[in-house]
Amino acid sequence: MDGPRFRDPQDRLRNLAGEPILVVCPRCSGRASVTRERPTCAGCALVRVPPEPRLPAWMTAAKHRDEVLRTVAKLRATLS
Numbered sequence: 001m002d003g004p005r006f007r008d009p010q011d012r013l014r015n016l017a018g019e020p021i022l023v024v025c026p027r028c029s030g031r032a033s034v035t036r037e038r039p040t041c042a043g044c045a046l047v048r049v050p051p052e053p054r055l056p057a058w059m060t061a062a063k064h065r066d067e068v069l070r071t072v073a074k075l076r077a078t079l080s
């Protein structure tokens with residue numbers, strides 16, 4: 001019999017490493033590094049701030065409130 005199904009823990013490379021990870025800069029192809037917070041490149045001064053997770057606009061529009069709340073309730077019911 002097979003073991004429990006694997007669930008992706010959503011670990012990202014930057015979360016696993018204590019030291020900055022060297023990568024190729026997407027802008028200048030020089031040496032950039034990725035720290036826990038963001039990728040940076042000393043060659044071209046690239047700094048990328050990771051985007052904040054956001055809900056889609058249709059979901060936050062007041063006119064969809066009832067539909068969103070109904071769907072959240074359905075999803076909650078599947079957790080038990």
Ligand SMILES: [Zn+2]
Nearest residue numbers: 025028041044
């Ligand atoms: Zn660069």
